[in-house]
Each structure stands twice: as structure tokens, then as C-alpha cells.
Amino acid sequence: MSPAQQSAYSRLYDSFSYPFSETPLQREKDSENRDLIVEIGFGMGDATYKIAMENPDKDYLGIEVYKPGIGKVLDRIEENGITNLKVIEHDAVEVLKYMIRDDSLAGVHIFFPDPWPKKKHHKRRIIQPDFVALLKNKVKKNGYIYAVTDWENYAEHMLSVFENEKDLLNKYSGFAEPQQWRPFTKFERKGKEKSHEIFELVYIKN
Ligand SMILES: C[S@@+](CC[C@H](N)C(=O)[O-])C[C@H]1O[C@@H](n2cnc3c(N)ncnc32)[C@H](O)[C@@H]1O
Numbered sequence: 123m124s125p126a127q128q129s130a131y132s133r134l135y136d137s138f139s140y141p142f143s144e145t146p147l148q149r150e151k152d153s154e155n156r157d158l159i160v161e162i163g164f165g166m167g168d169a170t171y172k173i174a175m176e177n178p179d180k181d182y183l184g185i186e187v188y189k190p191g192i193g194k195v196l197d198r199i200e201e202n203g204i205t206n207l208k209v210i211e212h213d214a215v216e217v218l219k220y221m222i223r224d225d226s227l228a229g230v231h232i233f234f235p236d237p238w239p240k241k242k243h244h245k246r247r248i249i250q251p252d253f254v255a256l257l258k259n260k261v262k263k264n265g266y267i268y269a270v271t272d273w274e275n276y277a278e279h280m281l282s283v284f285e286n287e288k289d290l291l292n293k294y295s296g297f298a299e300p301q302q303w304r305p306f307t308k309f310e311r312k313g314k315e316k317s318h319e320i321f322e323l324v325y326i327k328n
Contacts, residue, residue: 127193134196135211140183140221142212147221149181156181156206157228160260162214162248163235165308167195172305173231174207180228182207185214214248218256225262234309237273249280254287261327266293268301269323272313277321290325298322 123131140147149158157180164170164184174182184207186192192211199207210217238246249269257267267290271277281297284290300322310320 123190123193126197127190130197130200131189131193134200135192138196138199138207139192139209139211142210142217142221144220146223147183153181158183158226159229159231160185160218160222160227161231161233163232164191164195164209165234166191167198168307169231169233169305170195171198171202171204171207173303174204175202176303178206180206184209185217186211187213215253215256218260222260224259227261228265230257230261230265230267232267232269233304233307234271234313235269235276237271237276239273244279247276247279249276249283251283251286254283254290258287258289258327263327265327267323267325267327268298268304270304270310270320272310272316272318272320274319274321277323280321280323284323284325287325289328291328293324293326298324 159180159182161170161182161184164186165188167184170182170184184195186209189211192209195209198204232249235248238244261267269280271280277297285292300320301324313320
């Protein structure tokens with residue numbers, strides 16, 4: 123971590139995070155009726171903190187395992203006086219399984235998940251049928267799942283996995299139109315530098 127990330131991490135982690143636990147998340151009393159949107163693998167949190175700032179009526183929970191990213195987003199939270207964003211430093215699959223109640227999320231964001239471009243590593247990609255079934259269980263009726271990648275064959279794989287999940291409806295036909303409200307991220311820039319096209323998917327829970 124950079125000195126600024128380290129400092130933010132040690133000063134702010136306790137105030138703006140939930141510890142991982144194998145029990146359902148207890149949000150603060152005044153948050154219980156607000157929409158909760160989870161972002162999986164937020165990296166440096168470029169999109170995370172901006173989305174939270176632009177939607178003060180909703181609560182956001184970022185899940186990440188990369189400490190410098192946690193430090194960075196905590197720094198952003200302090201710098202901008204953000205009160206509707208918290209983080210969990212843990213594997214997202216376990217957080218979803220243990221801490222998030224079924225039918226509770228208003229939305230899920232997955233921006234540029236690790237692409238694992240080599241064919242022999244494709245099985246490590248996070249978007250797989252079991253994972254999408256888990257997401258679907260956690261999202262409430264009419265809630266959404268929004269995923270974005272710059273790797274074409276991962277995008278095709280995502281599309282086929284989402285299309286096969288029967289309780290999810292594609293908001294578009296095939297890939298989504300670019301969602302103008304989504305802020306740019308570090309990995310989107312890396313993709314653009316490689317002249318990659320950006321593929322977006324938006325599904326709504328039935
Ligand atoms: C390619 S980066 C994208 C980061 C960011 N969303 C962006 O667009 O710049 C993928 C991120 O997902 C995180 N990640 C991968 N698997 C994860 C998991 N099981 N739980 C939580 N975070 C995970 C990685 O640590 C990494 O920061």
C-alpha cells in the first residue's frame with residue numbers, strides 16, 4: 123500500500139467496513155429500509171465511490187480482497203465525506219453466501235472481473251453458473267445484476283451463463299447499451315489501451 127492508502131486503512135477501516143462473519147450482515151438501524159447495492163471486486167474503487175456519491179439515497183457495499191484498493195477507497199470516503207459506502211475485505215463468494223440474505227439486494231455490480239485470458243485458466247473466472255445462481259438468489263425481485271468486461275470471449279461466456287439462469291431477464295437483447303451513468307475504471311482504461319471493445323450485460327430478477 124502507498125503511505126496514503128496505509129494511513130487511510132489504519133484510521134478508517136473499522137468505521138467504514140463490516141468484518142467478515144458467517145452470520146447475516148446487520149446494517150445500522152437507519153439503513154435497514156434503504157436499497158443496498160453490492161459491488162464485487164471494486165479494485166481501486168474508481169467507480170465505487172463516485173456511484174455512491176451520486177446516489178445518496180442508496181447504500182453501497184464494496185467487496186474486495188486487494189488491500190491497496192481497500193485503502194484507496196477508504197481514502198476517497200474520507201476525502202468526500204461519503205456516508206453510504208462500506209467495504210468488506212474478504213472473498214465475495216463467501217460474503218454473499220454467509221452475510222447477504224436471499225432476496226435482499228437491489229443490485230449487483232461486477233466491473234471488469236479478472237479475465238483469466240488463457241484457456242486453461244477459464245475455469246477460474248468468477249462468472250460461472252453456480253455463482254450467477256448465487257447472485258440471483260441474493261437479488262430481490264426487480265433488482266438488477268450489471269456486469270462489464272473488455273474480453274470478448276469472457277463476454278460471450280457471461281451472456282450464455284446469464285441467459286441460462288431462468289429467473290433472470292435480459293433488460294436488452296444480447297449485450298446492453300453502454301450505461302452512461304457508470305464511471306470509468308482503471309481496468310476499463312487498460313482494456314481501451316489494448317483497443318478492446320467494452321461489453322455490458324444487465325439482467326433483472328423476475
Ligand atoms: C481486473 S480487477 C477490476 C477492478 C475494478 N472493478 C476495475 O474495473 O478497475 C478485478 C478485481 O476483482 C478482485 N477479486 C477477484 N476475485 C475476487 C473475489 N473472489 N472476491 C473479492 N474480490 C475479488 C481482484 O482483487 C481485483 O481487484
